Amino acid sequence: MNFFSKLYYRFRKMWKAIRLYLIIAGPGIVVMVADNDAGGITTYAATGAKYGYSLIWFLLILIPVAYYVQEMTVRLGAVTKRGHAEAIFDGFGAFWGWFSLIDLMIVDWLTLVTEFIGMTSALAIFGVPPWLTVLGVCALLAVIVLNGRYWTWEKIALLFCALNLIYIPGAFMVHPSVSDIFREGFVPNFPGGMNGELFFFLMANIGTTIAPWMLFFQQSAVVDKGMLEKDIPWGKFDTLLGSALTILVAVFIVIVTGTVLKGVDIDSASQAAELLMKSNHWVGTFMAIGLFDAGLLGAICISLASSWAFGEIFGWAHSLNQKIKEARWFYASYFFTLITAGLVVLIPGAPLILITLFVQVIAVTLLPAALVFLILLLNDRRTMGEYCNKPWQNWVGGFIVxxxxxxxxxxxxxxxxxxxFQS
Amino acid sequence: MIAVLEHKFFLSEILGRKVFLKNQRIGRLSDLVIIETGKVPEVSHLVVGRSYGYPSLLLPWDKVSLISNTEIVFDIVEPYDYERPPPEGSILLKDHILDKKILDMDDHEVEVVYDVKLVYQSGKLYVSEVDFSRHRLLRRMGLKKLANWMADHSEDATVSWMYVQTLPEHIGTFKGHVKLSVLKENIRDIHPVDLADILEELDGDQRLAVFNEIDPEHASDTLEEVEPRVQRELINAMKKERAAQLINAMSPAQAADILAILPTAEADEILMLIDKESATKVQKIIDQHDENIMLFTTQKYMKMPAAMPAKDFMADYRKFARGMDVIMYVYVSDGNDTLQGVVDLRELLAAEPERTLGEIMMDNVISLNPDESLSDAVEIFCRYSFRAIPVTDSEERLLGVVSYHDIKGIKPRLD
Amino acid sequence: MSNSLMRLVRKIGEINHRYRTPRIAMSSGVKISLMALRFYLLFLVSVMVYKFVLLLK
Known part of the structure; x- marks a missing residue:
C-alpha cells in the first residue's frame, strides 16, 4: 500500500467515526449547553465582572466534573432503557422515589421561572413586553414539541445550542488581551486571597454547572433516543464534547464581562447586557440574545425533564415520538409546568429575586440525593453488568460527588x- | 418475479438509489447485508436509510421486485414491520467491507477496498469481486471523466471474491480486514489449476457468477483445468457465444477434449460459432476419438510360450526386444494365439531365474475389444495407467497391442 | 372531579405497591449512604425552618 492509499484509509476510518457520532450526538450536547441557562449566564457574567479573568482556571476544572457525573447517566440509560426517576423508584423504593420526584418537580418549576425571568428581561432590553415574550416562548415550544418526533425536537434544540456560541464572537469584539487571559486566567490563583465572597462565587459556579434536573433529563433523553449499549462510547464522547462546549461558552462570557465590566458588581445577566451596550452596542446585543437563547434552551429541557420523569412513574406514554393523543398526560404536564411558570413572571410584584435564590436552596436538597443514588445504581452489578462502575470511576465519581x-x-x-461568608 | 435490468453493478453505484415500497418512496439504499454461503457471499437483506430520524428498514432480498438504473422497488406495503437494525453479527457490505484494508496471505497490505462488484445470477445477488483500482475511487467521488481516462490508461485491479478468506467473525465498522488467500505478488495471475480447484468447490449459480467475471483468456485456461462434470455444467449455463470465445482460445486438441464431453447438439452449435480453420481441426480430432482402436494397434510386441523359464527370456531379451514397440510387457500365449497372461518386465527382473513365464504372469488381463473406439481406450488407460493394453477378440485371441505412447500424440490430455 | 382524584389516589397506591421493596442489594455501603442522606436532609430542613423562624421575627 502506498502513501496515498494509507492516507485514504485513515480518512475513511475517521469519516466513518464522525458520521457515526453525528447519529448518536444530541443528549450530551443539549443537556450540557442547556446547563448554561439564564441562571448560569448570570453567574458567569457576575464572576467575570467581579474577578476579571482570574477564575477561568476554575471553570476549566469543571469540564471533567460535569463529564464524570453526566457520563454515568448515559450508561445507566443505555443499559436499563429506563429514566432516572424510574431507576430511583425501582432501586430504592417508593419513599426515595417520591421524594426525588416531588423535589424534582419543585426545583424544575422554580428553575423554569428563572428561565422566564431571564428571557423576559433579555427581550425587555429590545423593548418587547414580558407578556409577549411569555406567549411567544410558549407558542414556540408548543410547535417544537407537538410535531411528534424526538429527532426533530433534538435537532431544533441543537440549533439553539449553536446559537449559544454567540458569546464567542462577542468576546472577540471587545478585543481582550490574549496574553493577559493566559497569564491571569490559566494559572490557578485566588484573587484577593481566599475569603468568604470568593468562596461564594466558586460555589455558585459549581452550583450552576451541576443541576439535579440534568441527571434526570439526560438519562430520559438517552432512553427516548433509543440508545443501545454499543452506542455508549459515542454517548460518552457526546457528553465530553458538551461539557467542553458549555465551559468554553462560560469562559467567553467571563472574558466579555471581565474585559469590559471589570470591577463592577452585577446582579443579573440582563443588567450586564445593558451595561455592555453602553460601551459596545453589538456586544451588549449579543449578550442579550445569548441570555434569551440560554433561557429558552433551559425551558425546553427543564420542562421536559419533569414530564419525562412523571411519565415514567405514572406509566403514561412518555415519549416525544408519540402523538398528543397517545401521550396526553405527558404533554399536559409539560404545558402545565411551562405556562404556570411563565405566568408567575407576569404577576406584578412577584418576589422574583427571592425565587431565584430559592432555586439554589431547593436544589441542594435534591442534588446530593440524586448524585448518591446515581453512584449506587452504577455499582449495581446485577443490572449494569460490564458497564458497572470500575473502582477508579467510583473514586473519581465519589470524590466529585x-x-x-x-x-x-x-x-x-x-x-x-x-x-x-461576607466576613 | 424479480426484474433486474443490469446483471452486474458496483456497490458504490447501487448505494443511494431511491427505494420504493410499491409506489411509495421510502428512502435510499444505505447498505447491503451479506451472508457467506461457502465461498461466494450472497445478499440477504437491504438496509434502507430514511430521513428525519425515522428508523432504517431491513428489507429481505426476496421482497425486491425491481432493480433499475435509478431505483429499487420492493413488494412490501407496510414499512413498520421492517423497522429494525441489522442483527448482531451480520456483515454489512458498505459498513464493514468497503474502504477496509486488503491483506494478502502473509498479512501484507495490498490496497484498500475501493469498490465491490455484485453479480445477479438466477434470482440471487452475489458478491463477485473486490475492486481496488484507483479509478473506481475517482468514480465514487463523482469524477467520472477523470475516472474513465484513468481506466483507459491503467490496468483494472480486481480480485475475485473466491480468494477472499472467510471474513473474521468480529468484522465491524472499524475492526477487521479483508484477507486474501493468495500472495500479493500473485494477485494478477493466479494459476488456472488453483482457480479450477476453487471453482469445483462451488455450487452451480455461485460458480457461474464468479466464472463469468474472469477475463476470457484466464477463463479459457481455467475451463480446461476443471473436471469434466464442471466443464459440462459451466458451458451448459453460459451463453453459447461466450463458450465459443473461450474454446476458440484453446488449442484444437484441448477444444476437442471439451467438446467431446458435451451432448452432440451442443457441441455442434459451438463448433459453428468458432473459427472456420480451427473448427475443422477440432472436428478432425473429435472424429478420431470415434475411430476404431484397431487402427492404433501394433504387432510389434513380444509373444512367448508359458513354459519358457525366466532366465532364458532374460538372456535373450536384447534380441527379442529389438525393433519392438512394446517392450515393457511380455504377452504369454499358446499355439492358437490365445492370450494366457501378461508379465511385467519389472516382475521378470525380480523373479527367480528358474521359474517359467507361466508361473510369474498375471492371468487376469485387462484387454480391449476390437470394436472399441479410441476414446474408450483412453478411458481404460486413464483408469489403470498401463503403458500398453492388448486387444483380444471374443475368444481371447491376441489381435494386437495399443501402446500409450502411440495415442498420446493424438490425445494430449490423458490425465 | 372526585372521580379523577380517586383514580389518582389509586394510581399512587399502585405505584407504592409496585416499588414497595427496593431492588438494589442492601449492602452496608448502601445502608450507610442512605442513612447519611436522611441525616443530611433532616439537617437541611432544620436549617430552613430556622431561617423561616428568623424571617418571621
Whole structure:
C-alpha cells in the first residue's frame, strides 16, 4: 500500500467515526449547553465582572466534573432503557422515589421561572413586553414539541445550542488581551486571597454547572433516543464534547464581562447586557440574545425533564415520538409546568429575586440525593453488568460527588444566610 | 418475479438509489447485508436509510421486485414491520467491507477496498469481486471523466471474491480486514489449476457468477483445468457465444477434449460459432476419438510360450526386444494365439531365474475389444495407467497391442 | 372531579405497591449512604425552618 492509499484509509476510518457520532450526538450536547441557562449566564457574567479573568482556571476544572457525573447517566440509560426517576423508584423504593420526584418537580418549576425571568428581561432590553415574550416562548415550544418526533425536537434544540456560541464572537469584539487571559486566567490563583465572597462565587459556579434536573433529563433523553449499549462510547464522547462546549461558552462570557465590566458588581445577566451596550452596542446585543437563547434552551429541557420523569412513574406514554393523543398526560404536564411558570413572571410584584435564590436552596436538597443514588445504581452489578462502575470511576465519581455535595450545600446555606461568608 | 435490468453493478453505484415500497418512496439504499454461503457471499437483506430520524428498514432480498438504473422497488406495503437494525453479527457490505484494508496471505497490505462488484445470477445477488483500482475511487467521488481516462490508461485491479478468506467473525465498522488467500505478488495471475480447484468447490449459480467475471483468456485456461462434470455444467449455463470465445482460445486438441464431453447438439452449435480453420481441426480430432482402436494397434510386441523359464527370456531379451514397440510387457500365449497372461518386465527382473513365464504372469488381463473406439481406450488407460493394453477378440485371441505412447500424440490430455 | 382524584389516589397506591421493596442489594455501603442522606436532609430542613423562624421575627 502506498502513501496515498494509507492516507485514504485513515480518512475513511475517521469519516466513518464522525458520521457515526453525528447519529448518536444530541443528549450530551443539549443537556450540557442547556446547563448554561439564564441562571448560569448570570453567574458567569457576575464572576467575570467581579474577578476579571482570574477564575477561568476554575471553570476549566469543571469540564471533567460535569463529564464524570453526566457520563454515568448515559450508561445507566443505555443499559436499563429506563429514566432516572424510574431507576430511583425501582432501586430504592417508593419513599426515595417520591421524594426525588416531588423535589424534582419543585426545583424544575422554580428553575423554569428563572428561565422566564431571564428571557423576559433579555427581550425587555429590545423593548418587547414580558407578556409577549411569555406567549411567544410558549407558542414556540408548543410547535417544537407537538410535531411528534424526538429527532426533530433534538435537532431544533441543537440549533439553539449553536446559537449559544454567540458569546464567542462577542468576546472577540471587545478585543481582550490574549496574553493577559493566559497569564491571569490559566494559572490557578485566588484573587484577593481566599475569603468568604470568593468562596461564594466558586460555589455558585459549581452550583450552576451541576443541576439535579440534568441527571434526570439526560438519562430520559438517552432512553427516548433509543440508545443501545454499543452506542455508549459515542454517548460518552457526546457528553465530553458538551461539557467542553458549555465551559468554553462560560469562559467567553467571563472574558466579555471581565474585559469590559471589570470591577463592577452585577446582579443579573440582563443588567450586564445593558451595561455592555453602553460601551459596545453589538456586544451588549449579543449578550442579550445569548441570555434569551440560554433561557429558552433551559425551558425546553427543564420542562421536559419533569414530564419525562412523571411519565415514567405514572406509566403514561412518555415519549416525544408519540402523538398528543397517545401521550396526553405527558404533554399536559409539560404545558402545565411551562405556562404556570411563565405566568408567575407576569404577576406584578412577584418576589422574583427571592425565587431565584430559592432555586439554589431547593436544589441542594435534591442534588446530593440524586448524585448518591446515581453512584449506587452504577455499582449495581446485577443490572449494569460490564458497564458497572470500575473502582477508579467510583473514586473519581465519589470524590466529585462529595465535593459537589459539600460546596453546593454551603452555597445553599450561604444564600439563606448571606452574612455567613461576607466576613 | 424479480426484474433486474443490469446483471452486474458496483456497490458504490447501487448505494443511494431511491427505494420504493410499491409506489411509495421510502428512502435510499444505505447498505447491503451479506451472508457467506461457502465461498461466494450472497445478499440477504437491504438496509434502507430514511430521513428525519425515522428508523432504517431491513428489507429481505426476496421482497425486491425491481432493480433499475435509478431505483429499487420492493413488494412490501407496510414499512413498520421492517423497522429494525441489522442483527448482531451480520456483515454489512458498505459498513464493514468497503474502504477496509486488503491483506494478502502473509498479512501484507495490498490496497484498500475501493469498490465491490455484485453479480445477479438466477434470482440471487452475489458478491463477485473486490475492486481496488484507483479509478473506481475517482468514480465514487463523482469524477467520472477523470475516472474513465484513468481506466483507459491503467490496468483494472480486481480480485475475485473466491480468494477472499472467510471474513473474521468480529468484522465491524472499524475492526477487521479483508484477507486474501493468495500472495500479493500473485494477485494478477493466479494459476488456472488453483482457480479450477476453487471453482469445483462451488455450487452451480455461485460458480457461474464468479466464472463469468474472469477475463476470457484466464477463463479459457481455467475451463480446461476443471473436471469434466464442471466443464459440462459451466458451458451448459453460459451463453453459447461466450463458450465459443473461450474454446476458440484453446488449442484444437484441448477444444476437442471439451467438446467431446458435451451432448452432440451442443457441441455442434459451438463448433459453428468458432473459427472456420480451427473448427475443422477440432472436428478432425473429435472424429478420431470415434475411430476404431484397431487402427492404433501394433504387432510389434513380444509373444512367448508359458513354459519358457525366466532366465532364458532374460538372456535373450536384447534380441527379442529389438525393433519392438512394446517392450515393457511380455504377452504369454499358446499355439492358437490365445492370450494366457501378461508379465511385467519389472516382475521378470525380480523373479527367480528358474521359474517359467507361466508361473510369474498375471492371468487376469485387462484387454480391449476390437470394436472399441479410441476414446474408450483412453478411458481404460486413464483408469489403470498401463503403458500398453492388448486387444483380444471374443475368444481371447491376441489381435494386437495399443501402446500409450502411440495415442498420446493424438490425445494430449490423458490425465 | 372526585372521580379523577380517586383514580389518582389509586394510581399512587399502585405505584407504592409496585416499588414497595427496593431492588438494589442492601449492602452496608448502601445502608450507610442512605442513612447519611436522611441525616443530611433532616439537617437541611432544620436549617430552613430556622431561617423561616428568623424571617418571621
Amino acid at each position: 462529595l465535593s459537589i455535595v459539600v460546596l453546593s450545600s454551603l452555597y445553599g446555606i450561604s444564600v439563606m444566610f448571606p452574612s455567613l
